[in-house]
Amino acid sequence: MxxxxxxxxxxxxxxxxxxxxxxxxxxxxxxxxxxxxxxxxxxxxxxxxxFSSLTVKVTDRELVFYFGPGFWERRFALDDIGSVEVVRNSPLYGWGIRYTHHGWLYNVSGLQAVEVTVRGEEQLRIGTDEPEALKHALEAARDPTPSGGD
The missing domain is CATH 1.10.287 (Helix Hairpins)
Incomplete structure (x- = not known):
């Protein structure tokens, strides 16, 4: 992991x-x-x-996130991820699962998110209170150069 x-x-x-x-x-x-x-x-x-929590995981092969005890789980192969960017959501977007003009938003709190462009899915935003750490983890997992092991 x-x-x-x-x-x-x-x-x-x-x-x-x-x-x-x-x-x-x-x-x-x-x-x-x-x-x-x-x-x-x-x-x-x-x-x-x-909707009590949002868990995000990055493995060697995929990005996985889900609400609460495993509700609405989404999985994306890292090979299908085109770009990753830290963004700030409008307060009008609210929380939960909703479609915005930036694509699907999955969020339980706050305005910070990571916008991910996925082949075949366009864009989605994952709300997080650790946007830089999530972005770094996704970029590191997608980097083909050896990282010295897990």
Missing amino acids: RYRHTQVGYVTGGLTLVALPLIYYAFKAEGGLGAFGYAMLSAFGILAVL
């Missing part, structure tokens, strides 16, 4: 968890939870777990 980092989404996870008691009391005030209320509570609880 050349690189592995998990960024915790304190804001995304926290806001989702804060929504749980608000949903609960809103439905209680309207006469009871019922099936829809329980479904909403369950959905927000699941979202809190799924």
Whole structure:
């Protein structure tokens, strides 16, 4: 493993968890939870777990990243990566998984990201609180010259 980092989404996870008691009391005030209320509570609880973190790994062969305990895993062969650049996202892009005019964005917190151009996928942005370290790991893994071993 050349690189592995998990960024915790304190804001995304926290806001989702804060929504749980608000949903609960809103439905209680309207006469009871019922099936829809329980479904909403369950959905927000699941979202809190799924988007609680973003893990990025760079191996000798691929870039892998996923949310929470392995949700929405994406894999890209290093041979398919054309360019890597540190970028800053607009605050309007928000967090989670979304399509922007820069391509797909995967982010749990902050505005920093690494933009990766992938053959056949165009561009994607991976949010991270270690953009320089991720960029360096990707560039080092793609460099064909021997690095002295892993």
